[in-house]
Amino acid sequence: xxxxxxxxxxxxxxxxxGAKHEISQPEVGVAASATALKSAASAGTPLSPSxxxxxxxxxxxxxxxxxxxxxxxxxxxxAVVKVTFVFPPCSCCAERVFLSGDFNSWxxxxxxxxxxxxxxxxxxxxxxxxxxxxxxxRDGEWMPDLLASENVWNQHGTLNSVxxxxx
Numbered sequence: 001x002x003x004x005x006x007x008x009x010x011x012x013x014x015x016x017x018g019a020k021h022e023i024s025q026p027e028v029g030v031a032a033s034a035t036a037l038k039s040a041a042s043a044g045t046p047l048s049p050s051x052x053x054x055x056x057x058x059x060x061x062x063x064x065x066x067x068x069x070x071x072x073x074x075x076x077x078x079a080v081v082k083v084t085f086v087f088p089p090c091s092c093c094a095e096r097v098f099l100s101g102d103f104n105s106w107x108x109x110x111x112x113x114x115x116x117x118x119x120x121x122x123x124x125x126x127x128x129x130x131x132x133x134x135x136x137x138r139d140g141e142w143m144p145d146l147l148a149s150e151n152v153w154n155q156h157g158t159l160n161s162v163x164x165x166x167x
Contacts, residue, residue: 079167080126087136088147089119094138097121101134101160108137129167133160 087097099111103125113121113136121136133152136143144151148161 080128081165081167082124083127083163083165084122084124085113085134085136085145086147087113087121087138087145090138092138094121096139098137099123099125099134100137100142102132103127103134108140108142127165129165131162131164133162135160 085099087094094115097113097115098109099113100106100108104110111123111125113123115121133154134145136145142158144159145161148163150162150164151159152162154160
């Protein structure tokens with residue numbers, strides 16, 4: 001078993017490979033704990049070896065604690081924007097309308113729309129900022145949004161509507 005010295009060595013420790021572990025002045029902490037143990041033993045005061053003396057670990061002041069909290073990075077939830085999609089009333093009297101797009105993996109029945117008394121259909125989604133392509137699915141028929149400000153051709157030779165969600 002190797003014997004460990006409590007004296008500081010003038011020679012710097014050689015760098016090791018693998019994970020880095022930084023220990024700040026372990027000799028001082030060990031020496032202080034050993035001194036505290038000797039003092040406690042001679043005074044008859046019980047002190048566990050893992051308990052450092054109170055003088056070696058000062059309590060942070062309120063000002064120091066506040067400064068640490070101010071420097072900590074704030075965690076914020078990703079911004080989402082509520083977006084309402086509207087399918088206008090049509091003369092065909094649709095029975096069911098769904099919204100399909102990038103935001104629901106193009107599922108034709110994942111996002112149902114609600115019909116209102118005047119005949120229009122509507123649904124609202126919470127979307128993260130970004131660019132999304134979408135279509136309406138009216139009674140099984142895929143249709144672009146004719147009111148969209150932008151439509152693009154897709155790989156099937158039909159149009160997808162585009163919405164740009166901004167924070």
